[in-house]
Amino acid sequence: MTKSIIVFLTVLALSSSVYAQSGKKVFETYCWGCHHQTAVAFGPPFAEIASKRNAEEIQAMIADPAAVSKIFGYKRNAMPPFKLTPEELKAITAYILSYKPSNKESK
Structure with missing residues (x-):
């Protein structure tokens, strides 16, 4: 049982790394x-996004920025919608979340 858990956690960690x-x-x-990953540019840095949003919110914002901007109460939104595949959406979400402040030391 313990070996199965270790194998599962290893596979999970590797798949997260591949997505990132x-x-x-x-x-x-x-x-x-x-x-940019950590610096302010036209849009917020990934570190800021990762500290404020979860995976579902990030994916929703990328898929339909105009609708989600209204839900979040933003007065404006300049981000265009992107037609990403489900795999690309998972990958960019993992990459953004890899900049969450608690993960920052490993960068």
Whole structure:
């Protein structure tokens, strides 16, 4: 039983790492023009987003920024919607969340 748990946790950690690595490619393709990982650019840095939002909120914002902006109470939203695959959406979300302040020391 303990061995199964260790194997499961190892696979989970590796898959999160793979998502974060492919998330960097999604970032470089779609996001870098407005967002930076830790510095303020046109859009908020990933570290700020990760400290305020969970995975579902991040994915919703990327998929439909105009609708989610209204829900969050933003007065304006300049982010265009992106037609990402489910895998790309998971990958960019993992990459953004990898900048959560508690994970920052490992960067």
